[in-house]
Amino acid sequence: MTVAFPVDLHTHSLRSDGALSPTELVRRAAERGVRIQALADHDTLSGVAEAQAEGDRAGVRVIPATELNTESEWGDVHVLAYFVDPADAALEERLRWLRENRGRRIELMVENLDRLGYPVSMERVREIARGGSSRPEGAEQAMPLGRPHLAQALFEAGHVPSYDAAFDTLISKDSAAYVARVGLAPLEAVELARAHGAVPSLAHPGTVPRLDEVLPRLVGAGLAGIECYYGSHTPEETARYLRLAARYDLVPTGGSDFHGRGEHGAPLGGVFVPRGSVDALYHVLAVEGGRT
Ligand code: AMP
Ligand code: ZN
Ligand code: FE
Ligand code: FE
Numbered sequence: 001m002t003v004a005f006p007v008d009l010h011t012h013s014l015r016s017d018g019a020l021s022p023t024e025l026v027r028r029a030a031e032r033g034v035r036i037q038a039l040a041d042h043d044t045l046s047g048v049a050e051a052q053a054e055g056d057r058a059g060v061r062v063i064p065a066t067e068l069n070t071e072s073e074w075g076d077v078h079v080l081a082y083f084v085d086p087a088d089a090a091l092e093e094r095l096r097w098l099r100e101n102r103g104r105r106i107e108l109m110v111e112n113l114d115r116l117g118y119p120v121s122m123e124r125v126r127e128i129a130r131g132g133s134s135r136p137e138g139a140e141q142a143m144p145l146g147r148p149h150l151a152q153a154l155f156e157a158g159h160v161p162s163y164d165a166a167f168d169t170l171i172s173k174d175s176a177a178y179v180a181r182v183g184l185a186p187l188e189a190v191e192l193a194r195a196h197g198a199v200p201s202l203a204h205p206g207t208v209p210r211l212d213e214v215l216p217r218l219v220g221a222g223l224a225g226i227e228c229y230y231g232s233h234t235p236e237e238t239a240r241y242l243r244l245a246a247r248y249d250l251v252p253t254g255g256s257d258f259h260g261r262g263e264h265g266a267p268l269g270g271v272f273v274p275r276g277s278v279d280a281l282y283h284v285l286a287v288e289g290g291r292t
Helices: 022-032 048-059 089-115 122-129 147-155 163-168 186-197 209-222 235-248 275-288
Strands: 007-011 036-039 059-072 075-082 199-202 225-230 251-254
Touching: 007 059, 007 075, 007 225, 007 251, 007 275, 022 036, 036 048, 036 163, 048 059, 059 186, 075 147, 075 186, 075 209, 075 225, 089 122, 089 147, 089 199, 122 147, 147 163, 186 199, 199 251, 199 275, 209 235, 209 275, 225 235, 235 251, 251 275
Parallel strands: 007 036, 036 059, 199 225, 225 251
Antiparallel strands: 059 075, 075 199
């Protein structure tokens, strides 16, 4: 059994591409000793109310967040926006646009896979995104589709030996079926978070190859944090990101990136994150948040 830590600032539920409902996710985190948890579903805030209700019952403070994934010549710049407001209609409008783009991209990948001889049904992919049921229970809005749903469908259809294997083969970035994401540019993601009073942090910075050049640009756009503590980081990587955090006065954030499927990410509360990181995020919120 892995050691669990009380702070986890990066988790996903089935409201985006995780496997557990917001309630199950928070309950399981509480059982593992997590006390402060950010729900960072991609491009949706639809799980926040449910997660917070369970958090009240289970003694977990749930920070509302969203992870904005961007794909560009800068690499995979994923921006965690902390303290987003589920009642912010203008933000919801932008997120809805991102969700629609996600859906179109996965449809195109399904078409490509079909042509290549690996058919899966788009309806099954959508069902997986809804948590396996054919009726969208409690999901009045379209789910943000992602490769995790496609990977699950490919596994079920017997086209890959495991969920994780799909990411290394049929739907890897260099596969013939791959379709790049259309959405926000990296600086736009940071600016969107700031424009809506949220506190943006760069997720898993290891996916940004020329970080030394890119980070000052992101900081110029309003980046406030960098995810220093992450399951796959070596001690040397963590130290490097902590130095960058100090240099640019960024909050060192961290979390599991738990999805509940396959080997990707760490277990809930499986990554050490200091209490001071949470204090510092709240400090940025108090001083600079609410800018809408
Ligand atoms: P997408 O954003 O649709 O390109 O899909 C990438 C998402 O899949 C990210 O949120 C990852 O966290 C998630 N993911 C889950 N399992 C894996 C895996 N085995 N390899 C890479 N990404 C994964
Ligand atoms: Zn994800
Ligand atoms: Fe990410
Ligand atoms: Fe994530």
